Amino acid sequence: MSLGSSIITKIEYFRIPPRWLFLRVETKDGLVGWGEGTLEGHTEAVEGAYQDLAERFIGWDADGIQDIWQHAYRARFYRGGPVLMSALSGLDIALWDIKGKKLGVPVWQLLGGKVRDRLKVYGWIGGDKPRDVVEGAMKRVQQGFTAVKMNGTDAIGWIDSPALLEETVNRVRDVRSIGLDVGIDFHGRVHKGMAKQLAKRLEPLQPLFIEEPLLATFPAEIADLSQTVSTPIALGERLFSRFDFRPYLEARAIDIAQPDVAHCGGISELHRIASLTEMYDVALAPHCPLGPIALAACMQVDTAAPNFFIQEMSLQMHYNEGADLLTYLVDPSNFDIKDGYVDILNGPGLGINVNEQLVREVAARHAEEKAWRNTVWTGPDGSLREW
Ligand SMILES: [Mg+2]
Structure with a gap:
């Protein structure tokens, strides 16, 4: 074991399909750490932030994870938000990989x-606009999952036809009848007048949770909604630090925290959020529709967090076009699913090995391509709807 310093000599990022942004950090003593700062749909913005982080932290000691975290977060006056925090997340994950x-x-x-x-663990079924959920659910059962997540509704108006909610209830009933536990993602696309109806109608089907029942901009309204149903309320993928979680905890608005390790400040902050939420008897279920590095980083915290409940994984997720969760791993068995569980990762650092040659080849091959974008939805009157 070396106790000498590990000076950071190189910070590189790789934009690769399906929509991921990996970070590679190298030290003078030859150590390499991998991070993931994927911010779906905003790749170029995080790449810009990485250029800045490289300029600032090359020459620093990679062992000083908390010092680097504090400087990245606080030293430049502006802080927080999806872009800066996703970049910091990737760097933090890579530094923990190096230290391990x-x-x-x-x-x-x-x-x-x-x-x-x-x-x-749980997997995804049904896509952005949920259809054919039974076929998808059967596939997940064959893969060893016992729990899945699906979107609740298609694009939905501020106040929409109650008939639309019936379709959701029927889909959830179909999946539950297979014997799977199911989390329902409202995706922040359902507005209050519809969300409270939908939550009530789903309650008898005993979903594992309803996720982002409203947009995260409404902590008081989410707290109100949580009083109307017994279903656990989950939220957190669009919160970017422990400070962002505070109002939801103080308002007793959520039962399950879903920080995303690639957006919330990396392993350091996910670990801190786990402790913070434990104080409010809130369970931890890290959000992760992303790549293998983000998943491995989540799993490291999950392994040590007493209030951990379930981990999202993106295996064969609808966004994974051109590459899947296991594509860039040297050993895909790292994420083998058995009876609804994956084993903890026991290798050093993040416990996975990234196929660097493939990452470099694929990034070079796609260098001229546009980064991934989500679709933009409009209603029948032409006005914008939440995605
Ligand atoms: Mg979600």
Whole structure:
């Protein structure tokens, strides 16, 4: 074990399909750490932030994770938000990977050790506009999942036809009848007048949770909604630090926190959010419709967090066109699913090995292509609807 400093000599990023942004950090003593700062639909903005982080932190000691985190977060006056925090997240994850590799232990050892041996997981079914959920659900059962998540509704108006809600209830009933637990993502696209109706109608089907029942801009309204149903309320993918979680916890608005390790400030901040939410008896279910590096980073925290409940994974997710969760892994068995669980990662650092040659080849091949964008939805009157 080397106790000498590990000076950062190189910070590179790779834009690769399906919509991911990987970060590679190298040190003078030859250590390499991988991070992921994917911010779906805003890739170029994070790339710009990475250019700045490279300029600032090349020459710093990679061991100083918290010092670098504080400087990246606080030293330039403006802070927080999706772009800056996704960039910081990728850097933080890479630094933890380096530290774990340097000491020859998985990151969860550095977070105090494991509190479990395997992690409950869920996959996605049904796509952006949920259809054919039964076929998708059967596929997930065959893959070993016991829980899935699906979008609640298609694009929906501020106040829309109640008939539209019936379709959602029927789809959820179909999936539940297969024997799967199901989380319902309202995706922040359902407005209050419809969300409270939908939550009520879904309640008898006992969803695992309803996610982003309203946009995260409405903590008081989400707290009100949470009083009307017994279904657990989940939220957090569009919150970017422990400070952003505070109002939802103080308002008793959520039962499940869903920070995204690639947006919330990396392993350091996800670990802190886990402790913070535990104080409010809120469970941790890290959001992760992203790539293998983000998933491995989540799993490191999940392994050590007492209030961890379930981990999202993007295996065969509808966005994964051109590459899937396992594509860039040297050993795809890292994420094998059995009876609804994956084993904790025991290798050093993040516990996965990234196929660097493939990442470089694919990034070079797609260098001229436009970055991924989400679709923009409009209603029948031509006005914008939430995606
Ligand atoms: Mg969501």
